[in-house]
Amino acid sequence: MSAAVEQLLTVGLGEIKTAAGSGVLMALGLGSCIGVAVWDPLMRVSGMAHVVLPAPPDSNPAGGPKFATQAIPMLLEQVVALGANRSRLVCKIAGGAQVLNSAAMRDSFRIGERNREAVLAALRAAGVRVQAEDCGGNTGRSFRLTAADGKMAVKRLGSDWKDL
Amino acid sequence: MSATFALTRGQMARLQSLIHEALVHVSGGLTDMFGAEVVVRAMHVRTVPLAEVVSIVGSPEMEVAGAYLQSEGELPGHLLLMMPLSTAYNLCDVLLEQPAGTTTALGEMEASALGEVGNIVGSFFLNSIADRSGLRMQVTPPGVVNDMAGAVIDIALLDVAMYADEAVVIDATFEHGGRHWPAWFMAFPDPIHLAGLVAEGGDA
Numbered sequence: 001m002s003a004a005v006e007q008l009l010t011v012g013l014g015e016i017k018t019a020a021g022s023g024v025l026m027a028l029g030l031g032s033c034i035g036v037a038v039w040d041p042l043m044r045v046s047g048m049a050h051v052v053l054p055a056p057p058d059s060n061p062a063g064g065p066k067f068a069t070q071a072i073p074m075l076l077e078q079v080v081a082l083g084a085n086r087s088r089l090v091c092k093i094a095g096g097a098q099v100l101n102s103a104a105m106r107d108s109f110r111i112g113e114r115n116r117e118a119v120l121a122a123l124r125a126a127g128v129r130v131q132a133e134d135c136g137g138n139t140g141r142s143f144r145l146t147a148a149d150g151k152m153a154v155k156r157l158g159s160d161w162k163d164l
Numbered sequence: 165m166s167a168t169f170a171l172t173r174g175q176m177a178r179l180q181s182l183i184h185e186a187l188v189h190v191s192g193g194l195t196d197m198f199g200a201e202v203v204v205r206a207m208h209v210r211t212v213p214l215a216e217v218v219s220i221v222g223s224p225e226m227e228v229a230g231a232y233l234q235s236e237g238e239l240p241g242h243l244l245l246m247m248p249l250s251t252a253y254n255l256c257d258v259l260l261e262q263p264a265g266t267t268t269a270l271g272e273m274e275a276s277a278l279g280e281v282g283n284i285v286g287s288f289f290l291n292s293i294a295d296r297s298g299l300r301m302q303v304t305p306p307g308v309v310n311d312m313a314g315a316v317i318d319i320a321l322l323d324v325a326m327y328a329d330e331a332v333v334i335d336a337t338f339e340h341g342g343r344h345w346p347a348w349f350m351a352f353p354d355p356i357h358l359a360g361l362v363a364e365g366g367d368a
Contacts, residue, residue: 012214012215012216012218013214013215013217013218013318013321013325014214014215014325014329015215028223028224028225028312028314029218029223029224029225029312029313029314029315029317029318030314030315030318031311031312031314031315031316031317031318031319032315032318032319032322033318050215052214052318052321052322052325053322053325053326056326057326057327059327060326060327064329066214066325066329097315099309099311099315099316099318099319100232100307100309100319111322139311139315140311140312140314140315140316140318141312141315142224142225142312155225157225157227157311157312158227
């Protein structure tokens with residue numbers, strides 16, 4: 001089945017979605033957020049997280065999938081529940097831009113960089129290696145993963161999809 | 165546990181009253197700036213799950229331009245003025261006193277014009293709320309943005325996302341010269357401080 005007729009699953013801010021066998025997972029308009037995509041080539045199981053922040057504050061320890069420290073374990077747990085094996089996972093990430101480059105803004109606007117660091121640390125802790133990434137810069141991007149063949153691609157404003 | 169926005173009906177009514185009055189002030193500021201009547205209308209004041217905020221403007225991939233500002237002080241928050249590029253070009257033509265259709269890209273002059281509009285919107289909006297609530301707040305200088313809508317909204321939602329899974333979103337649209345200009349003004353008040361505004365502030 002071609003990607004054009006497959007179900008599109010938009011992964012919104014702070015969400016995790018999975019697909020088994022078919023479907024296209026998409027995180028659209030990522031700015032400082034990071035899209036984390038994993039795919040098991042044997043089971044054709046895929047998952048994507050749309051990470052918003054590195055870690056929850058002390059006052060909100062429950063956090064949730066919008067935080068990298070919790071999104072990564074939750075994403076892996078969900079794809080494993082669908083039959084994926086961690087050791088086979090192909091993992092790629094995209095996003096983490098600094099869209100607003102203004103000296104007037106607070107240092108918190110390095111959030112894209114901090115998100116990337118937190119995502120990489122959480123993946124490393126889980127034993128998952130990142131095979132490719134398209135992170136940083138000053139422009140937003142969209143990120144997609146096709147469950148059937150594991151193809152991952154990134155699109156920037158005014159550009160076509162490019163394989164990652 | 166994440167903070168929630170369980171505003172009572174009375175608190176929401178109070179918030180809407182503050183917002184509507186503030187937007188009247190914004191309309192006045194923009195009318196002075198443009199030299200012709202500009203009306204800013206509040207479309208909604210509502211609570212929206214974070215993942216759905218971007219749907220207010222349509223596609224997260226739509227190219228938008230605009231200005232981002234922060235509110236600092238007793239009611240921290242984030243303000244975002246966003247518009248499709250066509251609106252931004254129209255707006256620049258009016259402000260730069262050029263024939264319609266002249267602006268076809270956002271250079272330094274155009275970015276400055278957009279920043280000024282953002283500054284007027286943010287300042288008049290916050291000044292009105294400060295006057296009525298008694299809360300002290302200041303607006304930061306505007307940062308001009310031009311990117312995918314989703315990427316721009318990310319900027320404004322970060323602080324809210326730290327503590328909550330939903331945002332109180334105020335979105336408004338603009339009319340100028342009898343024409344509707346597609347544009348969105350969004351305010352994302354800090355969830356922890358919002359209760360102070362609707363429960364204790366001023367005479368609203």
